[in-house]
Amino acid sequence: MREKAIHEINKGQNIGDVSFKLITFLFALTVPLLLLSIIFVLVKQSWLSIYTFGFNFVVNTTWDPLMDNYGALPFIYGTLVSSFLALLIAVPLGLGCAIYLSEVSQSKFKEYLAVMVELLAAIPSVIYGLWGIFVLGPWLAGSVQPFLKMTLGFLPIFQGSPSGLSLMSGGVILAIMILPTITAISREVIQAVPHNLRESAMALGATKWETVKLAVFGPAMSGIIGAIILGLGRALGETMAVTMIIGNRPQISASLFAPSYTLASVIANEFAEAVSDMNLSVLIELALILLLITLFVNGLARIFIWKTIGKNKIR
Amino acid sequence: MENNWKKQNPIRKTKERIFLIFIFFCAIMAIIPLISVMGYVFLQGVSAINFDFFTKLPTPVGEQGGGMGNAIIGTIILTGIAAFVGLPIGVFGGIWLAQFGDGKRGFFIRYSADVLSSIPTIVIGIFAYVLIVLMMKRFSAIAGGFALGIIMIPTVIRTTEEMIKMVPRTLYEAGLALGIPEWKVTMRIVFRTAWSGIFTGIMLSIARIGGETAPLIFTAFNSPYWSFKVDQPMASMTVTIYNYAISPFSDWHAKAWAGSLVLISIILAVTLIVRKFSKRVRYG
Numbered sequence: 001m002r003e004k005a006i007h008e009i010n011k012g013q014n015i016g017d018v019s020f021k022l023i024t025f026l027f028a029l030t031v032p033l034l035l036l037s038i039i040f041v042l043v044k045q046s047w048l049s050i051y052t053f054g055f056n057f058v059v060n061t062t063w064d065p066l067m068d069n070y071g072a073l074p075f076i077y078g079t080l081v082s083s084f085l086a087l088l089i090a091v092p093l094g095l096g097c098a099i100y101l102s103e104v105s106q107s108k109f110k111e112y113l114a115v116m117v118e119l120l121a122a123i124p125s126v127i128y129g130l131w132g133i134f135v136l137g138p139w140l141a142g143s144v145q146p147f148l149k150m151t152l153g154f155l156p157i158f159q160g161s162p163s164g165l166s167l168m169s170g171g172v173i174l175a176i177m178i179l180p181t182i183t184a185i186s187r188e189v190i191q192a193v194p195h196n197l198r199e200s201a202m203a204l205g206a207t208k209w210e211t212v213k214l215a216v217f218g219p220a221m222s223g224i225i226g227a228i229i230l231g232l233g234r235a236l237g238e239t240m241a242v243t244m245i246i247g248n249r250p251q252i253s254a255s256l257f258a259p260s261y262t263l264a265s266v267i268a269n270e271f272a273e274a275v276s277d278m279n280l281s282v283l284i285e286l287a288l289i290l291l292l293i294t295l296f297v298n299g300l301a302r303i304f305i306w307k308t309i310g311k312n313k314i315r
Numbered sequence: 316m317e318n319n320w321k322k323q324n325p326i327r328k329t330k331e332r333i334f335l336i337f338i339f340f341c342a343i344m345a346i347i348p349l350i351s352v353m354g355y356v357f358l359q360g361v362s363a364i365n366f367d368f369f370t371k372l373p374t375p376v377g378e379q380g381g382g383m384g385n386a387i388i389g390t391i392i393l394t395g396i397a398a399f400v401g402l403p404i405g406v407f408g409g410i411w412l413a414q415f416g417d418g419k420r421g422f423f424i425r426y427s428a429d430v431l432s433s434i435p436t437i438v439i440g441i442f443a444y445v446l447i448v449l450m451m452k453r454f455s456a457i458a459g460g461f462a463l464g465i466i467m468i469p470t471v472i473r474t475t476e477e478m479i480k481m482v483p484r485t486l487y488e489a490g491l492a493l494g495i496p497e498w499k500v501t502m503r504i505v506f507r508t509a510w511s512g513i514f515t516g517i518m519l520s521i522a523r524i525g526g527e528t529a530p531l532i533f534t535a536f537n538s539p540y541w542s543f544k545v546d547q548p549m550a551s552m553t554v555t556i557y558n559y560a561i562s563p564f565s566d567w568h569a570k571a572w573a574g575s576l577v578l579i580s581i582i583l584a585v586t587l588i589v590r591k592f593s594k595r596v597r598y599g
Binding site (some may be wrong): 031118176 | 341407442532
């Protein structure tokens with residue numbers, strides 16, 4: 001619309017205007033070009049590994065850089081399980097917060113809560129990692145895990161000896177880190193629900209819970225799912241805090257108390273010390289897998305969010 | 316009278332109670348980690364901070380004293396390089412999106428920025444590694460700054476666009492009506508009006524990249540010395556905190572907490588100050 005109006009006013013007569021438009025366009029064009037070159041570079045650099053190992057790479061469970069025997073499955077497993085664990089914790093909490101912020105509270109506490117959740121997103125990952133090593137990990141190993149073992153120990157996921165550096169610690173720290181994402185976007189989506197829907201429900205005598213259930217969840221559901229998937233995307237790509245606390249052992253174990261490893265963590269740990277070209281190529285292929293997973297997950301999230309609020313609102 | 320329905324419907328009343336208690340519980344649970352993180356960082360950090368911390372080099376294991384002076388400078392330099400890379404693309408790209416980006420091309424670029432923002436930062440670190448470190452055959456501050464610069468682009472481009480679009484259209488038309496060329500109207504009137512909002516976005520993105528670790532560990536790497544040369548490895552606060560945190564030495568742990576305290580204070584100060592001036596910009 002703006003573009004049209006401009007052309008009506010002065011049809012590109014001014015050389016300044018033409019070059020201004022061109023220069024800003026070139027800068028804007030850098031963004032998709034960067035994106036394409038990132039994908040291109042990753043594919044090109046991991047070609048050696050893709051060519052050598054083929055599909056076997058993603059099902060092989062051995063990781064032995066010295067023998068040049070590489071398999072990505074333990075890392076894919078660790079990434080997915082820690083992220084789903086994070087969702088399991090963060091989704092109810094984040095949704096609860098979002099509902100509290102948009103539907104229930106009118107108090108001063110609400111203002112503080114909103115700021116605090118935002119600050120939670122501002123804390124650097126490495127500081128979460130530090131806190132995880134010295135506070136969260138020991139607490140989980142000292143009280144939470146023994147308790148789970150005592151009460152639900154018959155389940156294979158709660159067996160083995162408690163440990164602060166474990167899949168469970170990784171999941172919990174991720175949950176804390178994606179909580180702001182899920183809260184903020186669900187809140188935005190919930191607030192986008194037209195007010196007359198709520199008022200109708202209330203006019204029929206619905207309680208707050210019934211209002212939320214009948215008038216808010218329905219229209220906001222698609223956006224909430226989007227928010228959850230977006231949170232998942234963040235969790236999958238999160239590196240430092242998880243690296244510091246998940247134990248970094250490439251194994252597939254049913255127990256949440258056992259150490260694990262994620263795609264991002266193995267890259268962070270081994271990339272600077274890669275021993276051979278093949279080792280480097282394999283690590284870059286892991287990055288490519290991570291990239292493809294996050295792109296897929298984020299694409300999915302956008303579709304859901306777009307359904308609820310317009311295409312230009314969410315980043 | 317008012318609560319009549321509640322007396323008549325004990326089940327509904329109970330459900331409502333449970334609901335309210337549950338969401339209040341969620342709200343409380345959400346702030347516990349924040350309070351715990353801040354509390355520990357403050358309590359553990361404050362005892363390890365002194366004047367030397369800001370001015371001295373790190374000491375080898377076992378030697379008392381020393382600080383992170385080089386890492387603090389390093390983070391500032393890396394952020395500067397990142398701004399040099401990311402700001403022109405972000406700001407001018409945002410101007411283009413706001414002024415000319417209504418069509419298909421605009422959608423495409425906007426979508427690319429969204430996708431770019433969802434790429435894990437460690438992957439962007441690999442991109443910088445392949446492009447710069449492999450070419451120069453050594454770790455360098457340029458590579459680290461380049462990676463951070465890419466990371467800040469999506470935030471800057473989207474805030475710039477949003478802020479420029481918020482400038483009343485009448486202002487723009489008034490400029491054109493005076494016969495001022497369009498590019499001058501855009502830069503001297505619209506951009507200036509939007510500047511405070513754009514600045515907010517820039518500061519938030521700088522606060523964010525200041526806390527980035529993952530893309531730096533194999534680009535800027537680390538250095539135990541004062542390093543001002545951008546083609547050499549450079550220490551940063553985050554990487555130093557990381558290395559100290561995973562080390563087995565309690566003296567280094569104390570330094571990690573102190574570094575965290577400094578870093579978190581800067582980031583939170585920027586976030587809170589900036590937030591006070593603009594409520595529209597969301598973090599991250």
